[in-house]
Amino acid sequence: MIIIILLVARVPPLHPPVGPPVERSAPDVELDVEKAITNVDATPAHRTALVIPCHNSDQNATSKVLQSAFVHFRPQDIFVVDNGRSRHPNSPEFRNFIRSQHAEINYIWSPIGSKNAAQLVGAMAAKEYEFIMTVDDDVSIPATFRPPIDKMDDVTKGCAFPLKAVDANGDIPLCLVAWQDCEYKMSGLTKLAESSICGVLYPHGAGWFCERETLIDLISNYHSIDFIAEDVNTGLSIQKMKKRIAFDATCVLETEVPTTVFGPGLNWWNQRYRSWEMGRHGRLLAFADRMLLSLNGQTTPWGIFTQKFIHLYSIATILVDWVRIPVFVTMGGDPHFWRLGIPLMLGATLPILGFKYFNARNRPDLQPGFWAAVTYPVYKQLYSLVSIFGAIRAVIFYVGGHQRPKTIRKMISDNDPDALWLDPRFDSNPAFLADEAEGLLDNALPIGHSGIVKVPTLVVTDSES
Template sequence: MLQVAGLIAATLDSAIKIFPPSHIFVVANGNSPTPLDNTEEVCAPYSVNHIWSPIGCKLVAQFVGCYAAKEFKDILMIDDDCKLPPNFPVVGDRLTGNVKSIGYTIKSTGPNSSLGTLCQQAQDLEYKISGLQRLFAGAIGSATFPRGAISLWDREFLASVFYGHPGFSVSEDWFFGDSCRKLGGRIKMCSSVFVETETPDAIFKSSGSERGGFGEMTLFKQRFMRWNFFFVNGMWYNMAYIFRNWSLGWWELGAKLFVFQEAYETLLYLLAPFVLPVAALIRPQFLGILTGVTIAIYLVNVIIFNEIHLRLKRERVTYKMPYKMILAFINIVSCYWSIFKYARYFAKRHLKVAEDEKAVEVILRLEEEIDDNAELDKRLSDACLQGRRMTVTALSTRTSVTSKGRGQSIMSTGKTRGMSIGTHSFPRNGPEIIGSHQPQHFSGPRPSVQFVDSPFNPASAHGSLKTPAWSDINWGHNAV
């Protein structure tokens, strides 16, 4: 546990070079009234906000973090094993009109930003190609969903998204996208940087390295047990979206194209065990030609992407074709495994996170200790330098909170942590500086934030949290 908690230090090292520490929230969580590891001790030297949530669920942790950072207009959610590059762009100015979320292209790495194993390098190519596809989808309509590792959201809209999210604890990022699009929010991508995220180091048997987040050590467990679980069930959601939703106007045409692609891909996985053996028996030559053409088209796509786009970005990767074949087999088998498991999974009712009494109570408990506005205003006078400690020790007792400031958000995933950072949006000249926490990086006064408590009301319009008032924010004019 102690070793895993230390993984977040590298993430914090990169985050405080971009955001003031008081703008960063670390939401650790687990099914325990008290913290399960030393995450808080690791966070203490950085003066960031640390929150312990006694519910071991990434979705609940994100919900808590969204509320904890409620004086911010925008929020950046990231996992605890992501490392932000020094030139990371906070593109809050792109959250305009019906664009409510910005995903970032990501890259796969090994420990300490290394290339990692052959499996990790293969995932690197996969992630980068997927990022380009999502970039195109966002340009002509909407990406289906932003990667769960890192995404930027309009905070108030994100609060509404939680009310549309079905509350499933797996594939939660996919359902964020589905809920976002149904509410009329577009998802676009930022491809100017590749954000590092550590991935499983082997397909079936791990070498035993440590990872954050859910901590899957193998690609098989990551995809088979969690990522692919809703492949088949997702067809229902995708077809319902295609025929029933028109919230994006003309942008729906581009969005539906990629939603249909997801449904069609799943259908191919389901038909493969039947079609391929029959085709091999009846027309083996035709099957061979079709397979060869498919592989050739994929290779041409990879070569163009790798040798032109990635080479210009100095992100060129090696080719790992056998990995792609093994992954296709895992996807096929996981579809049938999930169908077998659905009966047991759906036998239990899954509440939406905003309807979960325990999740709502965590938020109410956090609010209890920050209801003295005058005292809080005094504490916020040094907001750029200090964070807070907020610990919900138990859902049946009063929250224990020691306040020292107010800030950004970094949220937890699973039994350890993830990260999510909330940011201010600047209405004048786009996103002005969100720079290092050192005061000399700001020209002009520090941001003055007035926090006004408002009770959490699940029955509020559109299921969104009541947005509190905040004072004008005067930042310097340094560009991000």
């Protein structure tokens, strides 16, 4: 499969940066913003808004994201949607931080503890825009970014991007961070091949571009807004809508990744075991549904075959994780097993080196490091272990009665007050809950004290027809 991908994927040349680069490390934020706004205002129109979902965000990381965004977006084009499971933010600290970056950035508090719901709130607030670029609060936008509006048509409604893994300093140290960078680069190569045949199946959760109306429809009527495997759910939702996602390999999003396997904070093990791998296994029936019961909008034999093969491959990788358990238990102590297995494990270096020296030979920004590629088999074996534990956790988690959050459709039908975009105040002031919280603080009332506002019902569209 990797050989086919290497043959099919065509890495495009890198577009030159638009306008002069902005020094992100400059201490004078206002000067950086002024330079960026001068550059952005030279563009003919502002059709794209930037939506940044946030939750317990690190201010240094968020500041880095905003500095990278100012090169391409005016402050008033940026919507920071802070979200949690309370009616109001617990503290005005983060909002004040956003104000310190620029007073015209739109700060919104969402009482729905969901990244995808935050994206919906931001898209609803950005009513004057046609397109939404959404990135996580630790993802920097490169100078080469340009809204991929030219890729949109009647069927293609979104665009995915490749990722570059970095630490908090923007570096790629050898071992864990470098291995994740290899992982992201190969994932990007796969998406590039998908894009040329049947459309990208799943955008990276770290950031993607979408037509605004499509994003609202997707999250309102198709997405579960469950954070577990939320990027996979996004891709499945697009397929249900019979729409497609393109791929822009000229823009590499830089995302911070865990730097330790078991260390403090968000470590790699918890990220993969508790979320990514568990979520992938929880989507088994959804993969089967897309493979067996729908053409997902595909109209060509090659497109139909390719997409169904990818779904079948996803199902096969889940089954392989379960096969690994008896294999390692019964054969892990046999030296002959490892004599045969280690050469096969070392074969994981070949696709990455092939990508580095052939497909991406003219794109240094897409190339993984040599030593990272050579040592990548170590990471693959570590991943096989976390996949097994993720599979076991998925069974325990979902069989144990995981309570999925209310869907947006359910929230609307219940007139849920947390659906803040239905409140009449939202239209003129999307930040009304944050303003309300500041008013409560000024009056020395408890932050959670608030009356419930009844909201009008909203008619939503039917599910997939």
